[in-house]
Amino acid sequence: MLKNKMLNLRLLAQIVTAIAFMSIFYSPKLDLDSEAIFSCTNSGSIFENVTGATIDVSLVTEIQKKNFTECQLTCQWTNNDLEVLCYDWKTCRNDSETFTAYVPLNETKYNENTATVHFQIDEVYYEDRLFPPICTKSDIYQRFCTVVCLDEDVNNLLKRNEIEDDKAYHIYQFWIFLILMVIAWVGQAVSVSITDAICFEMLGNKPNRYGYQRMFGAFGWGTLTLITGVLVDVLSKDKAKPDYTLCFYLGASILLIDFMVSIRLKYQQTKFSSNIIRDVGKLLVNIRIWVFLIWCVCVGICTGIMWNFFLWHVQDLLTSHGRDQSKSLEGILMGIQCLGGELPFFFLSGKILKKIGHVHSMSVVLLTLGVRFILYSVIENPWYFIPIECSNGLTFGLFYACMASYASIVAPVGTEATMQGLVGAVFEGVGVSLGSLLAGITLSKVSGSLMYRYFGLAVLVVGLGHIFVQLLLGFQDHLPVVDTNTRVNVFEKVRLDDRPELTSIDPLLVKR
Structure with a gap:
C-alpha cells in the first residue's frame, strides 16, 4: 500500500508520461505535398x-x-x-x-x-x-x-x-502534437523532480552520493540509445524514412517496468514543512540563490539547444555530405554522451564537488559548454563529434549533480520536493524552453554551425561573468539561513565533507 503523496504523484506522472508519448506515435501525421x-x-x-x-x-x-x-x-x-x-x-x-x-x-x-x-x-x-x-x-x-x-x-x-510558420498554427496536427508534448514533458518533469527529492531523502546526511544513484540513469539512457540507433537503421533499410516504431514501444515498456519497480519502493515521507511558501520565500531574498537560479537558466538554454537541435545538426551535416547510417551515428553519439560522459562524471561528481566545490563547478560547466558549442560550429564531419561527446560528463553529469545537491542542501526541512520542483522548473521550464525558442529563431536565419558558434561565444562570456560575480560575492560567502534545528547536523556534515569555502555553508547561519 502506498503511504505518501510524493510517491503517489510520481507514479501518476509516470503513467501520464507513458500515455502521452505513445499517443504522439499514433497522432495524425501531416501530409506534405x-x-x-x-x-x-x-x-x-x-x-x-x-x-x-x-x-x-x-x-x-x-x-x-x-x-x-x-x-x-x-x-x-x-x-x-x-x-x-x-x-x-x-x-x-x-x-x-x-x-x-x-x-x-x-x-x-x-x-x-x-x-x-x-x-x-x-x-x-x-x-x-x-x-x-x-x-x-x-x-x-x-x-x-x-x-x-x-x-x-x-x-x-x-x-x-x-511549411510556413504562419500556416502551422492553422493545422490541427500541430496542435495535437503540441498538446501531447506538453503533457508528456509535464509528466516527465514532475517525475524527475520528485524522484530527486525522494533520492536525497533516502540518502539522509550523505547527499554527495547522489551521483552514484543518478549514474544508473545515464547507463540506461546511453545503452538504449546506442542499441536503438543501430536497430532503427537496420529496421529502416530500404524504407524512405526511418522507422521509429521500436523506439516508442521500447520506451513505453521501460516506463512500465519503472512503474512496477516504483510500486515496490519502500519510502515514506517523514518530514514536513508547516509553511512551505514562507520557508522557500526566505531563500529567495538571498543574492546567491538568484545567481544559482540564473546559472540554471543559462545551462538550461544550452541544454535545450542540445536536446532539440543537436541531432538535427548532425542529420543536416550527414545529408549534405551524402553519408549513410545516420541513426547509427546518432545512437553512438548519445551512447558516448551517457556512457563516456555522464556515467563516469555522475560517479565522480561527489568527489569533484568536494574537491573544487559547487561554485567552481558551476563556472566549469559554463566554460565547457562554450568550448563544446564552438567545436560543433567548426567541425564539418559529424563523426568527429564522437570524442567531444565525452564533455557531456561535465556539461550535464556534473551540472545535474551540482544543481540537485545544491538545491537539496539549501532546502529547509519539508520543502525538499518543492525546491527540486522549483529548480527543475527554472532549468527546464524557463531555460530549456527559452533555449529551444531562441535556437529555433536563430536557425531559421543562419546555418546550424553558425547558430552553435553564436551561442558558444555567448556562453563563454556568461561563464566569465559568473566567475566575476562570484569573486565579487566572495567564494567564502554564505548560503541562506535554514530555519530549523533538525538540519544542523546534516548541514554540518555536508560542510565538512564538501569544504566550507566552496559550498559556502557556515553553521553560524543555521539557527540553533
Whole structure:
C-alpha cells in the first residue's frame, strides 16, 4: 500500500508520461505535398525537384536501383502551354491539368552541383491514350506541379521539407502534437523532480552520493540509445524514412517496468514543512540563490539547444555530405554522451564537488559548454563529434549533480520536493524552453554551425561573468539561513565533507 503523496504523484506522472508519448506515435501525421518542376521539349519530358529543396542523396541511390514507377502530375499550365498540349498531345481541354507519367527510375540523374534530381518520363497516359511526351510546337519550361507516385521513395524525395510558420498554427496536427508534448514533458518533469527529492531523502546526511544513484540513469539512457540507433537503421533499410516504431514501444515498456519497480519502493515521507511558501520565500531574498537560479537558466538554454537541435545538426551535416547510417551515428553519439560522459562524471561528481566545490563547478560547466558549442560550429564531419561527446560528463553529469545537491542542501526541512520542483522548473521550464525558442529563431536565419558558434561565444562570456560575480560575492560567502534545528547536523556534515569555502555553508547561519 502506498503511504505518501510524493510517491503517489510520481507514479501518476509516470503513467501520464507513458500515455502521452505513445499517443504522439499514433497522432495524425501531416501530409506534405510532393512538388516538382516539369519541362517538355521536342526530345522528351522530365520533372525535377523544386529549387532549394534538401536532397537525401542516399534516397536517390535507392531510387536508381529500381525499375519503373507511375506518377500522377497536376501542373499549372499557361494558355500557351495548353495550345502546345493540344497540338502535340492532342489534349485540347482547358482543364487538362492532370496526367499520368511512366517513369524509368533507373534513368534518374542527380546533379550534385545544382542539387537537382532529374526524372525522365518515357510515356504519358491521358484520356485512354498512351503516347510519348514530346513538345514540338514550342517548349514548356519549368512548370510547377504536384506529384503523387506509386513509389513512396520518390514521393518522399520530392516532398516539401517544411511549411510556413504562419500556416502551422492553422493545422490541427500541430496542435495535437503540441498538446501531447506538453503533457508528456509535464509528466516527465514532475517525475524527475520528485524522484530527486525522494533520492536525497533516502540518502539522509550523505547527499554527495547522489551521483552514484543518478549514474544508473545515464547507463540506461546511453545503452538504449546506442542499441536503438543501430536497430532503427537496420529496421529502416530500404524504407524512405526511418522507422521509429521500436523506439516508442521500447520506451513505453521501460516506463512500465519503472512503474512496477516504483510500486515496490519502500519510502515514506517523514518530514514536513508547516509553511512551505514562507520557508522557500526566505531563500529567495538571498543574492546567491538568484545567481544559482540564473546559472540554471543559462545551462538550461544550452541544454535545450542540445536536446532539440543537436541531432538535427548532425542529420543536416550527414545529408549534405551524402553519408549513410545516420541513426547509427546518432545512437553512438548519445551512447558516448551517457556512457563516456555522464556515467563516469555522475560517479565522480561527489568527489569533484568536494574537491573544487559547487561554485567552481558551476563556472566549469559554463566554460565547457562554450568550448563544446564552438567545436560543433567548426567541425564539418559529424563523426568527429564522437570524442567531444565525452564533455557531456561535465556539461550535464556534473551540472545535474551540482544543481540537485545544491538545491537539496539549501532546502529547509519539508520543502525538499518543492525546491527540486522549483529548480527543475527554472532549468527546464524557463531555460530549456527559452533555449529551444531562441535556437529555433536563430536557425531559421543562419546555418546550424553558425547558430552553435553564436551561442558558444555567448556562453563563454556568461561563464566569465559568473566567475566575476562570484569573486565579487566572495567564494567564502554564505548560503541562506535554514530555519530549523533538525538540519544542523546534516548541514554540518555536508560542510565538512564538501569544504566550507566552496559550498559556502557556515553553521553560524543555521539557527540553533
